[in-house]
Amino acid sequence: MKLFECQHCGQPLYFENSVCESCGRRLGYLVPEETVSALEPDGDLWRALARPGPSYRLCGNVIHDVCNWLVPADEPHTFCVACRHNRTIPDLAIPENLQHWRKIEVAKHRLFYSLLRFKLPLITAAEDPNGLTFDFLSSGTGQVITGHSGGLITLNVAEADDVERERQRREM
Numbered sequence: 001m002k003l004f005e006c007q008h009c010g011q012p013l014y015f016e017n018s019v020c021e022s023c024g025r026r027l028g029y030l031v032p033e034e035t036v037s038a039l040e041p042d043g044d045l046w047r048a049l050a051r052p053g054p055s056y057r058l059c060g061n062v063i064h065d066v067c068n069w070l071v072p073a074d075e076p077h078t079f080c081v082a083c084r085h086n087r088t089i090p091d092l093a094i095p096e097n098l099q100h101w102r103k104i105e106v107a108k109h110r111l112f113y114s115l116l117r118f119k120l121p122l123i124t125a126a127e128d129p130n131g132l133t134f135d136f137l138s139s140g141t142g143q144v145i146t147g148h149s150g151g152l153i154t155l156n157v158a159e160a161d162d163v164e165r166e167r168q169r170r171e172m
Contacts, residue, residue, distance in 0.1 A: 004036040007049035015113065016106055018068040028058060028070040029109075031081055031116060036068070045073050059083050064098065066105040082112040084124050088135040090157045097138050100160035104136060125151065 004013040011022035013036045018027055025038040030048055037050035045055040054072060059080035061067035069080035077084060083105075090097035115122060123131040130151040137144040137156060144156040146168075159165040 006038050008038040015110065016068065018062075018065070027068060028056060029068050029080075030056075030070055034113075034117060037070075046070070061105070064092065064101070066102045067109065069109070081116070081122060082109050084126075085122070085132050085134050086136065087125065087133045087152075088137060090136050090138040091140065094138065094140060097140075097157055100157040101136055103160040104155060104157060108134065 002015070004015070004017075005011070006013055006020045006023060006025060006027070008025050009020060009023040011020050013020065013027060015029070015036065017036060019025065020027060020038060023038075026041075026046065027036050028039050028046060028048065029035070030037050030051055033048075033050055035050050037048035039046040039048055039056075041047075042055050045057060047053075047055055048070065054074070056070040057073055059067040059069045059071055060078040061080075061083045067080060067083050069082060071077050071080050079086070090101055092098045092101070112122070125131040125133040128151075133152045135152060135154045137154060139156055139158055144154070144158075146155050146159060148154070156168070159168060
């Protein structure tokens with residue numbers, strides 16, 4: 001994965017960073033520019049130092065610390081282009097579910113980074129019933145089998161744990 005640079009202080013940044021470890025600036029991923037940008041507060045919105053001009057909102061999943069992507073302020077969406085594909089997230093009242101979901105979201109965002117760079121279409125289920133959709137489920141409510149069908153990808157969040165994933169793989 002590519003390294004980025006803080007536009008405020010020059011510190012190297014990683015794709016998942018949400019705050020610059022050097023200057024403390026809030027960071028956000030700009031999809032069109034394919035870059036992580038330092039942000040400047042603009043009331044309830046943010047301005048990206050990497051793209052002066054438009055205002056942005058943080059993705060709605062920022063409250064769970066699972067996403068650092070930006071949504072243009074003039075768009076009606078609460079969630080970024082990657083998180084809009086989530087249909088179901090695990091029960092976050094269970095602490096390990098949040099930890100596992102974060103790990104899965106990092107991988108999913110890296111996937112979306114690549115899909116966007118290859119200019120592949122990212123159609124949601126809201127746009128087409130067979131659009132790309134994710135269900136992140138916990139086996140606490142019954143057996144969950146990871147798989148895909150008709151655009152729906154189902155993942156057992158417990159598989160974010162390397163040991164659990166290997167155990168389940170061996171059982172198959």
